[in-house]
Amino acid sequence: MSRVRLPAAAAVLALLTCLPGCSSAPTAVEACMGKQAVGATSxxxxxxxxxxxxxxxxxxxxxxxxxxxxxxxxxxxHWPTGDWYRSELGETFDG
Known part of the structure; x- marks a missing residue:
């Protein structure tokens, strides 16, 4: 195996190892990645x-x-101005 393929294979193996534990949870996202944030403080x-x-x-x-x-x-x-639907935005401003 080449040096590039070895890390990729290890990453895939780690993911596959996680999946059996994920399948018993209500959703795979909750088990392997945690719950999605519903808010954040300033x-x-x-x-x-x-x-x-x-x-x-x-x-x-x-x-x-x-x-x-x-x-x-x-x-x-350097915030751009102009219409979002145009291919080129307008000038920029600071504020």
Whole structure:
């Protein structure tokens, strides 16, 4: 086996080992991956997110406010404007 195939084979084997335990749960997702989140606090979302691909250079910063639960600020840098359905977006803005 080549060096590339060995890690791939190990990953597949690990997944197959997990499946028998998953099949006894109500859903495979709950057993192997946990339950899907239904919400998040402002503190859990705080951080700076950077765009990739078509959004290269765009940043979105979320900050939680300590004074009021569930509140905070959003700051954007190089956020594109224009109509979403057009192939080219408009100018960008910071705010």
């Amino acid at each position: 503190g859990q979302l705080a951080g700076t997110y950077r765009g990739e691909g078509d959004a290269e250079g765009v940043t979105l910063t979320l900050k939680a406010s300590g004074s009021k639960p569930g509140s905070g600020t959003v700051t954007v840098h």
